Amino acid sequence: MSAARSVAAKHFQGALQRWPKDVLRPECQLQDVLAKRLAQGSIARVTAGATQEQADLKQANALQSLLEDRYKTKYRADPSIFAPKSKPTYYKDLVTELEEAPNRSFMGRMAKRLGGMIRLS
Structure with missing residues (x-):
């Protein structure tokens, strides 16, 4: 070497x-x-x-x-890029979800999955 x-x-x-x-x-x-x-x-x-x-x-x-x-x-980004007008909390929610995911129980994972399948709108 x-x-x-x-x-x-x-x-x-x-x-x-x-x-x-x-x-x-x-x-x-x-x-x-x-x-x-x-x-x-x-x-x-x-x-x-x-x-x-x-x-x-x-x-x-x-x-x-x-x-x-x-x-x-x-390469600094404009802070407004992290708060899209359609959903201003999108990136904060994403970070929160990534932090919570490893510690979620089996029932918590199933509840999230079912909650994602059923949308109330």
């Missing part, structure tokens, strides 16, 4: 340790998949005009930038 490749592997491992766990699908974690690919040495494929080391470093940098929310700070 070359020096640049080991640097990319260190960046990947550091980012994977900091990556948040997915509570909705605990059996399938991004960290596990990428760690397995890192162990196999197949994180990046050779692209036209780029070496394997350069491709690995680009992917490690992309993972780090996602962790640091670089794009959220670089």
